[in-house]
Amino acid sequence: MNRPSAPARRRFIAASFVDAVGNGIYVPLTMLFVHHLTGQSLTAIGTGLTVAGLGALAAMPAVGVLIDRHGGKRVYTGALALRAVAFALYPFATTYPAFLAVALAVAVAMWASAPGQQSLIGDMADGAERDRLLAWNRSLRNGGMGFGALAAAAMLALGSGGYLAAALALAGAFATAALLVVRIPLRATNTRRPVQADGGYRTVLADRRYRRLTFANFLIGFGYTAQAIAMPVFLTRDADLPDAMAGIVFAVNTALVAGLGVPVARLMARIRRGRGAALGTAVFALSFAAFAFLPALDGTTAVIAVLAVAVVYTAGELIHSAPAESLAVHSAPDHLRGRYLSTYQLSWSLCRTLAPMLLGLLLDAGTWQLWTALAAAVLIGGAILLHTDRSPARPATQREPVPATA
Structure with a gap:
């Protein structure tokens, strides 16, 4: 049975929790957060976030190909790093095209994180050990979301400066999570990918x-x-x-x-x-x-x-x-x-x-x-x-x- 080492488990658990804290800060504040940082109207923000969500949907097939070619660890790390950069840029996205670009980056990275993270778990362990890691990930996701929501409430108490603090906190959280994932050791047999996966999406659909x-x-x-x-x-x-x-x-x-x-x-x-x-x-x-x-x-x-x-x-x-x-x-x-x-x-x-x-x-x-x-x-x-x-x-x-x- 493939079992992750103790350092790999600790780093994965820490990264999962920090990732969830970032989601807990962002999800409850999404509309207010974007409105205060970019100055766009709520109608424009709602439309832009919908367009970004549809763009992220269209990108999911490409995410699957990247995971199969480069592994879940690299894709999950890239998704976390992309979110860190995007949230750091949000305070500068004062024009509508800039807002759309940042929102699209956040949406693609957010939806790419889940399959990347699950694929990483599949590379780290199998059987009952894989189930345990999945269970830990679900629990940490909910605990981190709750902690992040409390942190978001504290930031709102700072007034208008709280939204800038939230942007910096989000960039820092996802950057930290990316660094933790990079340091997760994987066995060589789990990092090798076939040169050409047989069937591709035709196999999935069949x-x-x-x-x-x-x-x-x-x-x-x-x-x-x-x-x-x-x-x-x-x-x-x-x-x-x-x-x-x-x-x-x-x-x-x-x-x-x-x-x-x-x-x-x-x-x-x-x-x-x-x-x-x-x-x-x-x-x-x-x-x-x-x-x-x-x-x-x-x-x-x-x-x-x-x-x-x-x-x-x-x-x-x-x-x-x-x-x-x-x-x-x-x-x-x-x-x-x-x-x-x-x-x-x-x-x-x-x-x-x-x-x-x-x-x-x-x-x-x-x-x-x-x-x-x-x-x-x-x-x-x-x-x-x-x-x-x-x-x-x-x-x-x-x-x-x-x-x-x-």
């Missing part, structure tokens, strides 16, 4: 089992995006709860995922990955059904009910995320891991691109329509995962690279 897995993730992804997009509006408008409840629910979710991510992942490792992920979607659907009944409650009862349902929602996330991510990484053949994981990342990216529009339409349609649609999406995704779990494994000829001829 892999029926992985196509199902990716489509299931696209559907289930709406359950994850609902927390940031639909839940705050629902809790304040439909359930008539204080604005602070959305932040409390987010804090509860972040704390539980950060604290219980590794233990739950160990428990889920005893179950077949597809079945475990499908079980998580059933718990997700149960929480969505409970959310639909919250507007009928009021006062203290409503607050207690929201917190209880938030715990159920988080349980669904914990149960689903560990086996689902492991299934995606383990199902990708080594010589095409970059292309496979970039395709899988596209399902997340496309979901996050469409979610604001689709969830907004469902919020306007009514309370039960939103939660019914979300429950149906995750349950269909869970059913696909169950079917994928029963599908035969890929033939060995697709998992191994074809030796290059002289």
Whole structure:
């Protein structure tokens, strides 16, 4: 079994945490951050960020090719370094073309980080050790996001200078993470790449089992995006709860995922990955059904009910995320891991691109329509995962690279 050395593990964990802290600073402040640094209007910023997101979507296939040719470590390092440079340049992006260029660099680097990081984990370890690293990464991602959000709040207390401080902090955080990743030692056998990967994206698209897995993730992804997009509006408008409840629910979710991510992942490792992920979607659907009944409650009862349902929602996330991510990484053949994981990342990216529009339409349609649609999406995704779990494994000829001829 391939096991990472203790220094490699420590440096990866440190880099993952610092990376997550940077995301925690940037994500909650995105619109305000860009507005104060560039002086652009909110409408122009929203349009520019959408264009940048679409550009990042178009770049994902190239990211997969780069990972397969140069390895996840180099691509992940490059993505972190690119974000460091981009955030350092944000205070100087006062013209609209400059803002678009910086926003595109941030978006491409942000979405390239996930497959690069997962591919690095695949190069560092395999089997149960790989699952443990994935579990640590998920927990650190949530803990770092929460810590970064607190840091962002402290920076905002500084007034207008806080946004410049945030830009410098982001540049420093991602530069530090890049330096940590550079120093992760890999065995020579894990850094060699075939001269020419057999099949390329044709092999990925022909892999029926992985196509199902990716489509299931696209559907289930709406359950994850609902927390940031639909839940705050629902809790304040439909359930008539204080604005602070959305932040409390987010804090509860972040704390539980950060604290219980590794233990739950160990428990889920005893179950077949597809079945475990499908079980998580059933718990997700149960929480969505409970959310639909919250507007009928009021006062203290409503607050207690929201917190209880938030715990159920988080349980669904914990149960689903560990086996689902492991299934995606383990199902990708080594010589095409970059292309496979970039395709899988596209399902997340496309979901996050469409979610604001689709969830907004469902919020306007009514309370039960939103939660019914979300429950149906995750349950269909869970059913696909169950079917994928029963599908035969890929033939060995697709998992191994074809030796290059002289």
